[in-house]
Amino acid sequence: MRAIQGVARGPAIRFTVDGRAVEAFAGETLATALLAAGIRVFRRDQEGGGRAPYCNMGACYECLVWVSEAPSGPGVRVRACLTPARADMIVRTAAADDL
Amino acid sequence: MTSDRASGVAENEYDVAVVGGGPAAMAFARTVAPYGLKLVVLDEQPRPGGQILRQPPREFTVTGWLASGGYDGLKRLLGRFDGLDGVRWIGSTSVLGLSPADGGLELSLAGLDAPRAVRARRVLVATGCQELAAPFPGWTMPGVMTAGGVQTLLKSQQFIAGDRILFCGVHPLQLIVADQVTSAGGTVAGVVFAQPWSSAWGLARYAGTALSNLGLLGQAARAMIRLRRRGVPILFGQVPRRALGGDVLEAVELQSLAGEARSAIACDGLALCYGFTPQSELPRSAGADFAWDEPYGGWRVVHDAWMRSSLPGVQVAGEVTGVGGAVKSTIEGEIAALGLLRDEGLISEGEAQARARPLARAHRDVLAFAAMLKALTSPGLALSKMACDETMICRCEMVRLADLKAARAQNVQVGRPSALKLLTRAGMGLCGARNCECAVVRYVAAADGRPIEAADAFTARFPTRSTSIASLL
Numbered sequence: 001m002r003a004i005q006g007v008a009r010g011p012a013i014r015f016t017v018d019g020r021a022v023e024a025f026a027g028e029t030l031a032t033a034l035l036a037a038g039i040r041v042f043r044r045d046q047e048g049g050g051r052a053p054y055c056n057m058g059a060c061y062e063c064l065v066w067v068s069e070a071p072s073g074p075g076v077r078v079r080a081c082l083t084p085a086r087a088d089m090i091v092r093t094a095a096a097d098d099l
Numbered sequence: 100m101t102s103d104r105a106s107g108v109a110e111n112e113y114d115v116a117v118v119g120g121g122p123a124a125m126a127f128a129r130t131v132a133p134y135g136l137k138l139v140v141l142d143e144q145p146r147p148g149g150q151i152l153r154q155p156p157r158e159f160t161v162t163g164w165l166a167s168g169g170y171d172g173l174k175r176l177l178g179r180f181d182g183l184d185g186v187r188w189i190g191s192t193s194v195l196g197l198s199p200a201d202g203g204l205e206l207s208l209a210g211l212d213a214p215r216a217v218r219a220r221r222v223l224v225a226t227g228c229q230e231l232a233a234p235f236p237g238w239t240m241p242g243v244m245t246a247g248g249v250q251t252l253l254k255s256q257q258f259i260a261g262d263r264i265l266f267c268g269v270h271p272l273q274l275i276v277a278d279q280v281t282s283a284g285g286t287v288a289g290v291v292f293a294q295p296w297s298s299a300w301g302l303a304r305y306a307g308t309a310l311s312n313l314g315l316l317g318q319a320a321r322a323m324i325r326l327r328r329r330g331v332p333i334l335f336g337q338v339p340r341r342a343l344g345g346d347v348l349e350a351v352e353l354q355s356l357a358g359e360a361r362s363a364i365a366c367d368g369l370a371l372c373y374g375f376t377p378q379s380e381l382p383r384s385a386g387a388d389f390a391w392d393e394p395y396g397g398w399r400v401v402h403d404a405w406m407r408s409s410l411p412g413v414q415v416a417g418e419v420t421g422v423g424g425a426v427k428s429t430i431e432g433e434i435a436a437l438g439l440l441r442d443e444g445l446i447s448e449g450e451a452q453a454r455a456r457p458l459a460r461a462h463r464d465v466l467a468f469a470a471m472l473k474a475l476t477s478p479g480l481a482l483s484k485m486a487c488d489e490t491m492i493c494r495c496e497m498v499r500l501a502d503l504k505a506a507r508a509q510n511v512q513v514g515r516p517s518a519l520k521l522l523t524r525a526g527m528g529l530c531g532a533r534n535c536e537c538a539v540v541r542y543v544a545a546a547d548g549r550p551i552e553a554a555d556a557f558t559a560r561f562p563t564r565s566t567s568i569a570s571l572l
Contacts, residue, residue, distance in 0.1 A: 003257045003283040010158025027156025032256040040241045040347045046497050050346045052241030053260075056248035057150060058143045058193070059229045059378070061495065061529035061565060062239075076567060082143055082191065084156070 002036055015089040022091075030080035030091060031056065031063050041094050042080060050094070056081045066092040113139045113187075115439065116206055116219035118194050118381060121149020122173060122425045123225035123417030125180040126432030127439075132183040134445045139217055141208065143564075145190040148177055149227055150247060151425050153255035165254060169314045173425055189213050195562035195571075197222065197385040197413070204412055207561075209570040221412050221442075223435055224400070225428070226378040228418035231395045231478065232494075232534035233268075233373040235485035236341040239494050242348025246372035250276040259285035261368025265351050266290040267339050268372025269476040271319035274333075276370060278322035281329055288366045289332040290323075291353060293373075293481035296335040315424065315472070337361055338481045342369060356484055373478040375422045380531060382419070383559035385410055391552050392421050394477035396537035398556055404459075405438025406431055414438065423469035430462045479541075486538065493535040495528020503542055514547060515555050516540050526557045529565040 002009075010026035017034060024033035031053045034042065041050035042063050053063040058079050067083065068075035068090045075092065115131065117124045120142035128138055140147070146154040152173055155161045165174065180186070192210025199205075203220045230245035237243070244260060246268060252258045259280055265288040266273040277287045323333060340354035343363065351369055353361040376397025383389055383398060388409040392399040399421040406414045416435040417428035434455055441451035486492065488501035506522040507514055516539050519525060525539055526532035532539075536557050544551045562571075 001259050001262065001285070003253065003259055003285075005284065006162040007155075007257045008160040009257075010156065025158070027158030028256060028258075032252065032258045035252075035260065036258060042241070045239070045494075049239060050241045051239060052347075053244060053252075054248060055229060055245050056251050057229065058564075059530065059533050064529075076569075084145070 013085060013087040015085060015087060015091065017091045018093055024085045026085075028085050030065060030067070030078070030083045030085050030089075033085040034065070034080060034091075034093065039093060044094050053081055058082045068092075111214045111217050113137045113217060113219040115139075115221045115223065116204070116217055117141065117223045117225060118197075118206065119149065119225035119227055119417070119419075120144065120147040120188070120190070121151065121225060121227050121417065121428065122176065123227075123428040123432035123435075124149070124223065125176050126429040127223055127225065127416060127436045128183055128186050128432075129176065129179050130433050130436035131439060132185050134440060135185065136443075136445075138186045139189060139219070140186060141189045141192050141194055141206070141213075141217070143191065143193055147180055147188060147190075150251060152177055153251040155255055155257060159257065161257060169318055173429075176429065189217075193564040193566065194381060195564055195566060197224075197381050197410075199411075209562075209564070209566040221414070221439060223406075223414045223416060223432075223439075224379075224382045224408070224419055225415070225417045225432065226381060226419050227428075228375040228377050228397075228422050229533060230371065231374040231376050231397070231537060233371050233478065233482055233485055234490045234492055234500075234538055235339045236487065236490050237344075237348075238339075238342060238371075239491055240342050240344055240348045241346070242344070242367050243342055243369045243371065246270075246273045246276050246370040249368065249370040250279065253279055253283060253285075257283075259283055260370075261366065262286060263288050263366045264368035264370055265364050265366040266370045266372060267293075267337075267351070267353075268370075268374075269293050269478045269481060270372045270374055271315065271472075271476070273370065273372035274319045274322040274326065275315075276372070277331065278325050281326065281331065287326065287329075287331045288364050289334055290326065291334045291337050291339075293338045293356065293478070294335060294475070295356075298475055314426070338485050339369070339371075340485075354484070356480060358484065373481065374476060375418065376537060377419045377422060378533075379419050380533075380559045380563040382408055382410060382413060382415060383556070384561055384563050385413070387413065387415075389556070391540075391554060393551075394473050394479065395422060396541065396551075397422075404434075404455075405441065406435035407438065422473075423466060427462070427465045427469060430458050430465060434458050434462070482538070482541065483545075492538045492542075493523075493525035493528060493532075495530050495535075496524040496526075498523045498525040498535070500542070503539065507546060514543055516543050517555060517557055519543065520557055531559075531563065531565060532557050 374395030416431035
């Protein structure tokens with residue numbers, strides 16, 4: 001949950017995660033935005049187990065999600081903890097990973 | 100901070116490149132910048148500060164950010180760094196490799212707003228540390244994080260990483276983070292130490308050094324008092340036995356160090372705090388000499404009195420030379436700066452020695468404190484109790500302890516970590532062995548009956564951060 005005391009956040013932004021609209025605040029990483037939206041499984045491992053942010057500093061690569069700018073675009077995998085959420089981003093989580 | 104066009108040097112060419120933007124880097128830059136050298140400082144985070152000063156986004160306004168808890172000196176350093184001339188900041192960028200080039204050094208980069216590479220005559224590697232991975236059954240479940248991860252989500256993103264967070268570890272930092280979480284309105288299910296309660300009195304043995312470094316320990320003690328007042332259980336002599344839940348974390352079953360089951364604690368977040376390891380992949384990939392960093396593990400880069408590594412032109416400072424805290428990092432950043440200025444002939448040998456003398460004294464003090472803290476927070480016993488055969492040691496490639504044992508049993512002459520890596524794929528995943536190497540090295544040393552200091556490392560290679568092929572083309 002978002003801390004409230006003493007925090008003035010930036011403007012709200014909207015983007016799409018797995019086809020549904022998610023609202024976040026400018027400056028939040030995708031990790032924060034997804035966790036705040038109640039998304040707890042970011043991707044699945046080779047045995048189907050859920051994975052989610054672990055280190056929050058770009059070292060573990062657990063928080064990988066797919067990001068594209070267009071609905072049918074190829075997308076790139078990014079570390080959600082290092083990627084700022086941007087308006088109109090298209091994000092996919094928990095997709096089957098072939099790595 | 101100005102952009103880089105001032106001196107006649109070509110764009111993307113610098114006098115000094117600094118990898119990492121935390122306390123060591125900032126102290127180094129503050130000391131070097133006034134001499135007119137052109138610096139670039141690179142970091143994966145968007146803003147300077149490193150992990151200890153993970154700043155909120157520019158779009159946020161946070162009143163009293165890190166106001167309590169002894170961060171004032173570091174915040175002043177951050178303010179000084181932001182105001183330096185001749186220093187270019189390149190954030191949100193990963194450094195993939197370090198190699199000699201045209202009489203200097205080249206750093207290959209991957210970042211949206213970064214050049215493909217920067218060149219510099221000299222490099223300072225100040226890449227800090229990460230949390231030691233502490234594997235146990237279910238540790239890969241969503242909701243299990245590092246204490247540092249919970250802390251940075253809070254202090255930077257102003258986000259509390261769960262509705263009910265349990266802390267387990269050996270390091271007093273977990274008290275500080277738990278206190279920060281409750282102060283921000285979050286709920287902490289408990290703080291669990293592997294050490295027995297009696298070990299807290301070990302502090303009395305180090306009264307001298309402890310008093311002179313009340314920073315961390317004072318903060319931790321005050322945090323514990325506040326947590327107790329809020330009714331948060333503080334437990335000793337226990338470690339996680341298993342993380343429970345369907346798809347995501349729902350509870351953690353604890354056990355004593357003797358392996359006896361203890362309570363299962365309902366939680367949706369688990370913050371692990373078993374120590375820290377140097378992030379030394381970059382200099383090691385370039386061939387720098389290193390050694391095992393006790394007691395948490397990992398590889399620290401060895402250096403001389405002026406912080407020079409075994410690689411020509413490459414200095415190191417901060418946690419990467421051995422985990423020891425932010426004060427050690429700032430001292431080493433400054434020593435490295437003096438060494439550089441001396442090597443460049445910008446200050447005389449006499450001046451360098453004179454300025455380094457008080458730093459060397461302070462360095463000895465802080466190393467003594469770090470040694471005391473390390474003696475009280477050694478994770479070896481806890482780690483050995485937590486991992487069992489079914490435990491996933493390599494999170495990326497799904498290699499369990501049982502797989503490591505089977506590979507050794509089937510190939511008796513093959514036991515070195517790098518051989519196990521080839522046989523099982525442990526260490527070959529996206530994280531670049533950052534969360535499994537220590538466990539594999541510990542396993543091999545124990546199975547061989549050899550001291551851990553004699554252990555072999557996985558070979559660190561380019562790229563030292565996994566990246567897309569597109570970024571290399």
